[in-house]
Amino acid sequence: MKHLISAADLSLDVTLALLDTAEEMSIVNEREIKKLPTLRGRTVVNLFFEDSTRTRISFELAAKRLSADVIGFTAKGSSVSKGESLKDTAQTLEAMGADAVIVRHHASGAAQNLATAGWISAHVVNAGDGKHEHPTQALLDAFTIRKRLHGAGSTGKNLAGVRVLIVGDVLHSRVARSNLHLLRTLGARVAVAAPATLLPATPDALVAEHYFDLDEAIAKFKPDAVMMLRVQLERMSASFFPSAQEYSANWGLTRERAVALPATTLIMHPGPMNRGLEISSYAADAPQSTVLDQVRNGISVRMSTLYHLMAGDQQ
Amino acid sequence: MSFDLVFKNATLANGSTIDIGIAGDRIAAMGADLSGTQAIDASGLIALPGFVDLHTHLREPGFEASETVLTGSRAAAKGGYTAVHPMANTSPVADNAGVVEQVFGLGIDAGYVDVFPIGAVTKGLEGKQLAELGAMADSRAQVRVFSDDGKCVSDPLLMRRALEYVKNFGGVIAQHAQDPRLTEGAQMNEGVVSAQLGLTGWPGVAEESIIARDVMLAETLGSRIHICHLSTARSVEIVRWAKRRGVQVTAEVTPHHLLLTDELVRTYDPVYKVNPPLRTQDDVAALRAALVDGTIDIIATDHAPHPAEAKECEWDSAAFGMVGLETAASVAQLVLIESGKSDWTRLAEVMSINAAKIAGDIDHGNELAVGTLANLAFIDPAVKREIVRATESKSENNPYAGLTLPGRVMHTVYRGTLTVQNGTIRERL
Numbered sequence: 144m145k146h147l148i149s150a151a152d153l154s155l156d157v158t159l160a161l162l163d164t165a166e167e168m169s170i171v172n173e174r175e176i177k178k179l180p181t182l183r184g185r186t187v188v189n190l191f192f193e194d195s196t197r198t199r200i201s202f203e204l205a206a207k208r209l210s211a212d213v214i215g216f217t218a219k220g221s222s223v224s225k226g227e228s229l230k231d232t233a234q235t236l237e238a239m240g241a242d243a244v245i246v247r248h249h250a251s252g253a254a255q256n257l258a259t260a261g262w263i264s265a266h267v268v269n270a271g272d273g274k275h276e277h278p279t280q281a282l283l284d285a286f287t288i289r290k291r292l293h294g295a296g297s298t299g300k301n302l303a304g305v306r307v308l309i310v311g312d313v314l315h316s317r318v319a320r321s322n323l324h325l326l327r328t329l330g331a332r333v334a335v336a337a338p339a340t341l342l343p344a345t346p347d348a349l350v351a352e353h354y355f356d357l358d359e360a361i362a363k364f365k366p367d368a369v370m371m372l373r374v375q376l377e378r379m380s381a382s383f384f385p386s387a388q389e390y391s392a393n394w395g396l397t398r399e400r401a402v403a404l405p406a407t408t409l410i411m412h413p414g415p416m417n418r419g420l421e422i423s424s425y426a427a428d429a430p431q432s433t434v435l436d437q438v439r440n441g442i443s444v445r446m447s448t449l450y451h452l453m454a455g456d457q458q
Numbered sequence: 459m460s461f462d463l464v465f466k467n468a469t470l471a472n473g474s475t476i477d478i479g480i481a482g483d484r485i486a487a488m489g490a491d492l493s494g495t496q497a498i499d500a501s502g503l504i505a506l507p508g509f510v511d512l513h514t515h516l517r518e519p520g521f522e523a524s525e526t527v528l529t530g531s532r533a534a535a536k537g538g539y540t541a542v543h544p545m546a547n548t549s550p551v552a553d554n555a556g557v558v559e560q561v562f563g564l565g566i567d568a569g570y571v572d573v574f575p576i577g578a579v580t581k582g583l584e585g586k587q588l589a590e591l592g593a594m595a596d597s598r599a600q601v602r603v604f605s606d607d608g609k610c611v612s613d614p615l616l617m618r619r620a621l622e623y624v625k626n627f628g629g630v631i632a633q634h635a636q637d638p639r640l641t642e643g644a645q646m647n648e649g650v651v652s653a654q655l656g657l658t659g660w661p662g663v664a665e666e667s668i669i670a671r672d673v674m675l676a677e678t679l680g681s682r683i684h685i686c687h688l689s690t691a692r693s694v695e696i697v698r699w700a701k702r703r704g705v706q707v708t709a710e711v712t713p714h715h716l717l718l719t720d721e722l723v724r725t726y727d728p729v730y731k732v733n734p735p736l737r738t739q740d741d742v743a744a745l746r747a748a749l750v751d752g753t754i755d756i757i758a759t760d761h762a763p764h765p766a767e768a769k770e771c772e773w774d775s776a777a778f779g780m781v782g783l784e785t786a787a788s789v790a791q792l793v794l795i796e797s798g799k800s801d802w803t804r805l806a807e808v809m810s811i812n813a814a815k816i817a818g819d820i821d822h823g824n825e826l827a828v829g830t831l832a833n834l835a836f837i838d839p840a841v842k843r844e845i846v847r848a849t850e851s852k853s854e855n856n857p858y859a860g861l862t863l864p865g866r867v868m869h870t871v872y873r874g875t876l877t878v879q880n881g882t883i884r885e886r887l
Contacts, residue, residue, distance in 0.1 A: 228771050250772035251645075251656040252726030259725075260770070273774070274656030320656060343653030344661070 146258040146267040147448055150278040150324035155301065158328055162286050163298045165440070165447035171208065172443055179446075181454055182211035188241040189215045190232065191270070192248045197414060197438070198270050202245050202279075205445035211453075214241075229253060230262045237263040243453055244268070251275035251317075266452045274315050280413055281321035283444040285329055287433050288368055290440065291409055303330035308364055310357060311372030311394060311421055312341045312383075313349065318413045319372060323350055336360035338394065340383040357394055361404070368409035368433075371396050374421045391420050401426035409433050461486055462874065464494035468505035468836065470826065471802035478505060480832045483874035488828055498879075500836055503868055506806045508540025508833035509787065510813040510822045512603065512632070512710060513686060513758035515779070516542070516573070518564060519557070520549025525763040525852045527564035527573060530783070533761070533850040535570040535877035537783040538835030538867035541814070541822045542571050546578035547608040553578035553589035555597035562599035570877050574819060577601040579620050579631060583609050588620060595627040602818045605632035607686055608733075610668055612638050617672060621681035630708075630816060632684040633672050635693070636734065640664035645774060647720040647735040655723060657773065660735045662690035669693050673700035673707050684816055685709040687760050689734040691744035698753045708816050710758040711745050713782050713789035718742075718857060728769045728776030729857050732762070746793050750800045755812045759786050763853030780857045784849045787837060788863035795839065796864050810835075834871040841866040850883055 144157065153161070171177055187206040189199050199215065206213045218232060227235075233244060243266035246254050251273030258267040271277040288305060289297045307326050313319045313335050326333050334352035335342065346353045354360035361369070374390060384390045391397065396410065401423060404410070410422075410432040418424050427434055461479035469475050479487035479494060511534065517525035527544070534542045544561060546552035552561060558575040565573020577594040581587050583606045594601040604624060611617045611633060620631050641664045646652050648659020669685055673696065676683040688694060688709050697709045714732060719739050722730045730736060748754040762779025769776050790809055794800040814823025821831040843866055847859035870878035877884055 228767065229775075230770055248772065250774035253772040255726045256772050272656075274658075276656070315656075317656060320654070344648055344659065345650055345653055348650035348653035 144451055147278055147452065148254050148258055148267065148269045149276045150281045150321040150328070153278070153325065153328060155328055158285070158325060159299065159301065161282055161444070161447050161451060162289065164450055165282070165286050165443040166298050168446040168450070169440065169443040177208050178210060179208065180210045181450060182206065182209040185211045185242045185453060186240050187211045187213050187243045187245065187449065188236045189213065190236065190244050190246045191215070191217045193271070195247055195271065198247060201438070201441045202270060202445050205442050206449055208442070209446055209449055211449070229256065230260070233257055233263045237265050241265050242456070243449065245270050247271045249273055268448060268452065271317050273317065275317050276321045277317040278321045278325070279441070279445055279448055280318050281325035282448070283437055283441040284322055284370065284411060284413070285325055286440045286444050287411070287436050288409060290436070291433060301330045302326060305331040305368070306364060306366045307331050307333045307368045307370060308360055308366035309333065309335045309370045309372065310396070311337055312374055312378060313337050313372065314341045314343055315375070315378070316372050320349070322370065334360060334364045334366070336394070338384055341378070357400070361400070366408060368411055369396065369404070370411040371422045373413065373415065374417060387420055395420060396422045396426040398423045398425040401429055404431070406431060411437065414438065459487070461492060461494035462496065463871070463876070464492045464497045465500040465505065465836065466497055468500035468503055470505055471806050478826065478834070480871065480874050483832055485826060485828055485830050485832050488826065498869065500869070502840065503836040503838050504802055505826060506802070506835045506837065507810040507823050507826065508835050508870060508872065509538045509809045510817070510819060511539050511542040511759050511761070511783065512756060512813040512817060513607070513760045514542040514544050514783070515547070515760070515762045516544040516561070517763060518548065519560065523765045527561060528568040529850065529852040530761070530763070531565065531568040531570035531573065532883050533781070533783040535870050535872065536850045536867065536883050537785070538787050538837065538870050539783065540571050540833035540835070540870065540872045541574060541819055543574050543576050543603055543817060545576050545605060545607045547583060551578050551582050552576070553581050553583070555590065555593040558594050558599040558601050559597050571872055572819070572822070574817060575599050575601060576603045576605050576607070576632065579604045579606045579611050580616065585609060585611060585613055585616065588616070588623065591620070591623055591629065592626065595629060602627070602629045603632055603684070603816070604629055605634065605686065607632065607634045610634050610636040610638060612668070614671060614675070618675055618679065621675055621679050621683060625681060628818065630682045630684050632686050633668065634686050635665045635668035635672070637664040637668055646723050646731070647737045649720065649738060651720045651723055655726070657723070662692060662737070665690055665734055666692045666696060669696050673697070673705050676707060677703060677705045682706040687712050687715065687734055687758070688745060688754060689715050689737050689741060691741050694744045694748040694753055698748070701753065708755040708812070709753070710756045711749060711754045712760045713757060713786045714780055714857060716742060716745055716749065716757070716793050717789050726773050728771065728773055729780065729855055731773060731776050731778055732780050733778035746797070749793060749808060750804070755808070755816065757786055757790050757808050758813065759783050761851070763851050764855045765853060769855050780855050781849060781851050781853055783851065785845060785858045785863060787835070787867055788865045791837070791839060791865040792863060832871050832874040835867055836869040837865050838868045839865050
C-alpha cells in the first residue's frame with residue numbers, strides 16, 4: 144500500500160491488517176515510554192489547508208511515537224487565485240525531503256490529486272478531503288467498536304452482524320462516507336438517519352437503508368452503535384433545517400433518547416461535539432459513550448497506517 | 459475551363475461522386491473530369507459545407523494565455539470549420555460595438571475562418587440591464603446572436619425584454635440555462651457519482667426549469683430562442699414539447715455531452731470539469747436520439763480553452779470547460795454515422811447548415827452548388843485516430859486525449875483557399 148486515500152480502496156484483508164497492527168500500537172501507547180524506532184530518520188509532513196487541531200495533533204503524535212521527524216504546514220485560503228497552488232506547495236515540501244504527506248483539504252479529491260497527478264512521489268495519507276472521505280476516522284471508529292465488543296480478543300476479528308446507525312449530516316460528511324465503506328467491508332450492517340435535506344438526493348447511491356425519522360430508525364434498526372455526526376450551524380442559514388431547536392429535538396441524541404437505548408448500545412461521535420445540538424451531555428458522558436476511546440484509538444490507528452505505508456520503504 | 463483548385467472524385471453527402479472546381483472564392487463547377495491549377499484527389503472523402511460553430515470561446519481580448527482569435531481560428535479550421543461564433547465573456551466583455559468590431563477584425567486578420575462575434579445580452583454579463591444590442595447589430599460585426607453564456611439570463615423580466623428587443627433586427631437570444639440559486643457552489647452533475655464523491659451537485663432541474671420558462675416566454679412573445687448546450691434527458695423532452703407547439707426554439711448539444719459521462723469525474727481530474735456538467739449515460743442516450751430525430755438542431759463545441767494552471771489543481775478550484783473544435787466532427791460521425799442511425803446529410807445539417815440558419819450566416823451552411831462561396835470540409839470517414847492532447851489550440855484541457863475516434867478532416871477550404879491540406883494546417887495563408 145502506497146497511499147491511504149479512500150476507505151473504498153481497502154480490502155477486508157488490508158483493513159484487518161491495519162486494525163491488528165493498531166492493536167499492537169495501542170499496547171505501545173500504554174507503556175511508560177511510548178515510542179518505537181520504526182520511522183527514525185523519516186520525515187512526515189502535516190499539510191493542513193483546513194483547521195483541525197485534533198486530527199493534526201493525533202497524526203503528529205502518531206508519527207512521533209514511530210520516531211519520525213514531523214513538520215507542520217498550515218495553509219489557509221488555497222485557491223489558485225489566492226496563493227500558492229496545491230501542486231506547488233506539495234512539490235516544495237517534497238523538495239525539503241518529505242517522505243509522507245498527511246493532507247487535510249477543503250476540496251473533495253485533493254488527496255487523490257496529490258497521489259495520482261504525478262506532482263510528488265511521497266506517500267499520501269488522506270486526513271479528510273472536503274465532503275469525500277476521512278479514512279483514518281473510519282479505521283479508528285471500527286477499531287473502537289471492535290475493542291468494545293471483543294476487548295483483548297479483538298485481533299483478527301471482523302464486524303460481521305454489527306449494526307451501526309449513522310445519524311445527521313450525511314450529505315456533507317466525509318466521516319459518514321468513509322465509515323459506510325469500511326464498516327461494510329468488515330461485515331457490519333450500516334443504516335443512516337437524517338433529514339432528507341442532509342442526505343444525497345439519491346440516498347441509495349450511498350446506502351440502501353435510510354430513515355427520515357430517528358426514533359423509527361432506532362426502533363426498527365436496533366443499532367449496536369449510534370454514530371452521531373457533527374452539525375455545522377451554517378447549514379441552518381442555508382435552509383437545510385429550520386432551527387437548532389428543531390434539529391436537536393428531531394435528530395439529536397437527547398437525554399430521553401439516550402436513556403431509552405440499551406446499555407450495550409455504543410454512543411459514538413467523531414468530535415468536536417456540539418453539546419446540546421446533535422448530542423446531549425447525558426449521552427456524551429454516558430458509560431456507553433466511546434468519544435474519548437475514539438480519540439485515544441486514533442493515535443494507534445494512525446501509527447498503524449504510517450507503519451504500513453512507510454516501514455517497507457528502502458532506506 | 460481550368461480552375462484554381464479542383465477536388466477529384468469527392469463523395470457528396472448523398473453518396474454521389476463528383477469533381478468540385480473552385481475559381482476565386484466560389485464553387486465554379488461540379489461535374490466530371492474537371493482540371494485545375496491544383497488538383498487534389500478526394501476519392502473516399504466526404505465533401506460537406508464548411509462547419510459552423512455557434513458556441514466558441516476564443517478568449518481574446520483579455521485571456522490570451524488561453525487562446526487568441528488566431529490560435530482558435532486555426533483549431534477551428536483544423537476541425538473543418540469555416541465560421542465560428544465566439545462568446546462574449548472576454549475582458550472587456552463583448553457588450554458594445556467596439557469590442558465586437560475588434561474581435562471581428564481580429565478574425566479577418568487571422569484569416570482562417572469567419573469570426574462572427576456573439577454579443578452579450580446584459581452589460582458586463584451582470585444580468586442587470588441590457589447591453590447595447592442595437593449598436594452591436596448595426597456595427598461592422600453585424601451581431602445577430604446574443605448570449606450571456608457562462609451565466610444565465612436568470613431575471614425573467616430582463617429575458618423577456620431581450621427576447622422582444624432583438625426582434626427589431628432579426629436577432630436571437632442564446633440562453634445558458636442555469637438557475638443560479640439551484641447551482642450555488644455546484645461542481646458536477648447531481649446524482650449517484652456526486653453523492654459518492656462528496657462534490658456539490660448541479661441538478662438537471664436547474665437547467666430544465668429555465669428552458670421551460672424561456673420556451674414559454676418565446677411562445678408568448680413570438681420570439682426566437684436558442685438553447686445552449688442541452689445536457690439532460692428532460693431538457694430534450696421540454697424542447698421536443700415546445701417544438702411540437704410551434705415555439706421558435708432551436709437547441710444545441712456539445713460533443714462532450716454526446717460522448718462523456720459523470721463517471722469520469724471519479725478520477726477527480728479537472729479536465730472533466732465543465733459547465734453544464736457531464737451527465738449520465740441515460741442523458742447521453744437521450745441527447746443522441748434527439749440529435750438524430752431533429753429535436754436538437756446543432757452540435758456546438760463550447761470550445762473552452764484554459765491554461766494548465768487552471769486545471770492542475772484540486773477539483774473545486776479548477777476552471778469549467780474543455781476544448782473541442784478539432785474533435786467535434788469525429789464525435790458527430792460516431793453518433794450519427796458509426797451508430798447506423800443517421801447519415802451524412804444529417805451530419806451536414808447539425809455541423810453546418812442549421813447553425814448558419816440560426817445565426818443568419820448567408821455565406822455558410824449552403825448546399826454545395828455552383829456559385830456559392832467555397833466554404834468546404836472534406837472528411838476521410840475511414841480513418842480511426844487516437845486523439846493526442848496537444849492541438850492547434852493554445853490550451854491542452856482536452857478530455858478526448860487517449861480516446862480513439864472515427865474520421866479525420868483532411869482538407870478545409872475557406873472562401874476558396876485551403877486552410878487545411880492533408881490534415882495539416884497551412885501556415886500564413
